[in-house]
Amino acid sequence: MADCCASNDNILLFSCSGGSNVAQIANDAAKALDQLGQGRMYCAVGVASRLPSFIETANAAGKRVAIDGCEVHCLKKGFEAAGVPVDVHVVVTDLGIAKGHHFNYGPDDVALVAGAVGDKLGARPCCSGGGQ
Amino acid sequence: MDIQILGTGCAKCKTLYANAEAAVKELGLDATLTKVEDLREIIKLGVMTTPALAVDGKVKVAGKVATVADIKKLLA
Numbered sequence: 001m002a003d004c005c006a007s008n009d010n011i012l013l014f015s016c017s018g019g020s021n022v023a024q025i026a027n028d029a030a031k032a033l034d035q036l037g038q039g040r041m042y043c044a045v046g047v048a049s050r051l052p053s054f055i056e057t058a059n060a061a062g063k064r065v066a067i068d069g070c071e072v073h074c075l076k077k078g079f080e081a082a083g084v085p086v087d088v089h090v091v092v093t094d095l096g097i098a099k100g101h102h103f104n105y106g107p108d109d110v111a112l113v114a115g116a117v118g119d120k121l122g123a124r125p126c127c128s129g130g131g132q
Numbered sequence: 133m134d135i136q137i138l139g140t141g142c143a144k145c146k147t148l149y150a151n152a153e154a155a156v157k158e159l160g161l162d163a164t165l166t167k168v169e170d171l172r173e174i175i176k177l178g179v180m181t182t183p184a185l186a187v188d189g190k191v192k193v194a195g196k197v198a199t200v201a202d203i204k205k206l207l208a
Binding site (some may be wrong): 033037107118124126127128 | 139140141172175178180181182183206
């Protein structure tokens with residue numbers, strides 16, 4: 001099964017995880033992309049807090065994906081402050097989802113965001129299941 | 133009956149498709165078999181591990197390659 005996604009381990013996925021629907025959609029999209037083998041979710045707060053080991057790991061990745069919830073771009077700004085480049089940046093509100101202090105969203109919203117990331121990455125073959 | 137094989141195009145997905153095709157043939161079912169490779173469509177169905185198999189929009193197998201015998205049991 002050589003076409004599975006071993007190479008995708010080199011893509012790190014970071015997401016906003018704030019107190020709004022768009023933040024949690026970002027988080028769920030990163031989880032889905034991780035579980036579907038499109039990259040590996042990693043601790044955004046660790047990087048934004050400028051913890052050396054997290055910065056080292058983030059800088060060693062082939063690509064860094066940042067999924068921000070809204071136009072405040074906390075995640076991207078945190079990475080800039082930490083000196084870590086962002087290669088793919090997706091903002092949930094840019095995709096037409098309005099920000100609110102609620103968590104009423106569904107798989108269609110998560111799919112929209114994960115799909116936008118997949119488009120930018122060029123989604124690749126992956127079987128995330130454990131075996132036959 | 134609409135059978136969907138969900139996955140982003142890996143070898144395991146292709147094996148699952150072939151197994152589903154064989155199961156349908158052996159059971160003599162009138163079924164439509166389609167591949168779903170788009171991430172959006174896969175996530176909309178709530179699938180987080182691939183390959184997966186859905187029947188009429190309901191996920192029956194996820195994260196493994198079901199055998200022909202397994203799929204026949206699901207479809208019978």
